[in-house]
Amino acid sequence: MVKKAVIPAAGYGTRFLPATKSQPKEMIPIIDTPVIQYVVEEAVASGITDILMIIGKGKRAIEEHFDRNPIIEESLERKGNYEMLEKLKAISNLANIHFVWQKEMNGLGDAILHAKYHVGNEPFAVLLGDTLVQGNKGSITKQLVEVYNQHGGSVVAMEEVQPEMVSRYGIIDGDKVDDNVYKAKGWIEKPSPEEAPSNLAIASRYIFTPEIFDYLENTTPGKNNEIQLTDAMREMVKTHPMYGLKFDGKRYDIGDKMGFLKTNLEFGLKDPEISEALKSWIKEFARQL
Secondary structure, three states: OOOEEEEEEOOOOHHHOOHHHOOOHHHOEEOOEEHHHHHHHHHHHOOOOEEEEEEOOOOHHHHHHOOOOHHHHHHHHHHOOHHHHHHHHHHOOOOEEEEEEOOOOOOHHHHHHOOHHHHOOOOEEEEOOOEEEEEEOEOHHHHHHHHHHHHOOEEEEEEEOOHHHHHHOEEEEEEEEEOOEEEEEEEEEOOOOOOOOOOEEEEEEEEEOOOHHHHHHOOOOOHHHOOOHHHHHHHHOOOOOEEEEEOOEEEEEOOOHHHHHHHHHHHHHHOOOOHHHHHHHHHHHHHOO
16 A cells, blocks of 8 residues: 655756745646645545655745645635635645655755655655646556556656657656556666657656665765666666556646646636636637737
């Protein structure tokens, strides 16, 4: 059973300056909900009950978001806005959420290593706190848990990318063993199109067995003098079974301006409160171009 999750949320968010100068990038809203809340809700929908967030300097707003706010709650109650009151209370009850500080930005691998003593000897999920992934058949993390339960090894979410884009991602080298499931032989970080063994890229969601911590502890700093998760995975796969799942769904990267705007438009078009008005505005605006 996978009941614990780690959500790294310690990066500086430099691609979104100046907005992230005083606001965590994970708190940037998609419509009216911070990205990090969507990530937590995905974890909860996967059966996760215990979440550890790895945060850094300037990320206190994330802690406050998942805590109660008596002043706002009292104001909503006085105004009789009980629907929003219950919505806010529910945020603090999503899961058992804990926080630990990454005092220096030493990479994703180092952030996950901060979870070693919290996780203990259990399998756990990793969900990157600045990326949304939505499945056509439910939670992507839940799909990974199902593959883990069937095959018993670490599992990585994979998405198909255009061959000319493989140099931007970690790529799996593996053999298909089931519908959309591949047993990994290796992981290659940002290969050229000629070197890439596939066009299946790592997509921000993982299930790891606790052995990953041993490999992270023995991984020497790589690019930017950081502990790279893919380096540890490359060593781990030599002695422990690892799998990739080509998921049925879509990844939304809100880490750049265009991705952020596209995501808000797509989510807005699905929002029952604003979808019709947004469609009308888009049509009218398009006629002016």
